[in-house]
Amino acid sequence: MCRWMAWLGQPVLIEELLFNTQHGIVDQSLHSRMGAEPTNGDGFGLGWYGSGEGPGLYHSVAPAWGDANLRELAGHIESPLFMAHVRAAIGSAVQPTNCHPFRHENWLFVHNGYIGGLHAVRRDLMLAIEPGLFADVQGSTDTEVVFHVALTFGLREDPIGALERTVGLIEAVAEQHGIPDAVQGTFGVSDGSTLWAVRYATQGPARTLFASSDADAIKRLHPDNPRFARLSAEDRLIVSEPFSDLPGLWHEIPQSSAVTVRHGGVLEHQAFTPRVPVSAAHA
Incomplete structure (x- = not known):
């Protein structure tokens, strides 16, 4: 599918x-262990926040x-704060x-x-x-459509709520067309200050998603690791699959749930419950 x-x-x-x-994510592009495909070589993307605007x-x-x-x-x-994604295309162009x-x-x-x-x-979603x-929709992926529907439903004010309404709409439209597997996957969103992530599937197990443990716990478990010694209380990772096999570093995010990561290493969990937006229900 992809890794991010x-x-x-x-x-x-x-x-x-x-x-x-x-x-790491580049190794996962060639040797994914938990993805639907072991190779994710149909493109790469990196988005980062720095000193420039946006x-x-x-x-x-x-x-x-192989990207020099x-x-x-x-x-x-x-x-x-940055996000990276390796792609395995399933129907849309590379x-x-x-x-x-x-x-x-x-x-x-x-x-x-997907x-x-x-x-x-x-068409209905567009x-x-x-x-x-x-x-602003320039490509042909399902993801870009989902993003713009979520923006329409209030992503900038309430990211998790907007995604619940977006997924609710997708499931309602899919039901009208007799499509049972409406939504599958994980979503990641950021405004440059906070990070939100969702794991959900309409049916069957959702794609994998993990959060890193807090820095203090990692240091206690692996006190002699020089890389972990540099961790601060601010640091959190959200990943499609763990970056290492060392015990205690990762916690699987439950299916049908969302997490919010804030500065200070704060990790908040909540249920993710799709619902049809009022505007669509009365259309």
Whole structure:
């Protein structure tokens, strides 16, 4: 399907998490252990927040493991909040406009999974997008449609609530078309200050998603690890699959749930319950 990661914490060189980990996101692009496909080589995307206005973006259709430009950038960009995504295309073209993260103003959005029967539901979902946002959909992925529907339903004010309404709409439209597997996957969202993540599937097990343990717990478990000694209380990772096999570092995010990561290493959990938005229910 895809793999993604998000970091919120102290500023770090991006290469530390993309390249300098046992099983980081670049390694996962070639050797995913928990994904639907072991190889995710249909493009790469990086979105980061720094000193400029809004997030920066780098997209490439080259596989992450062979992208010399990515390695060069990752070795020189330091960021306190960034998201990376490796893609395994399932029906849409391999092109830069289909690479995650997607951006709107100061928001970034990534997805691992699919919208079932997209060819049948895409028109209805596109028509739900606010007219002022409609022209911003440039690619052909289901993810970009989901992002713009969520923006329409209030992502900027209430990210989890907007995604609940978005998924509720998708499931309602899919039901009208006789599509049982409406939504599958995980979603990641950030405004540059906070990070939100969702794990959900209409039916069956959802794609995997993990959060890192708090820094103090990691240091207590592995006191002799020099990399972990540099961790601060601010640091949290959300990942499609763990970056290492060391015990105690990762906690699986339950299915049908959402997490909010705030500065200070705060990790909040809540249930994720899709609901049809009022505007759609009375349309």
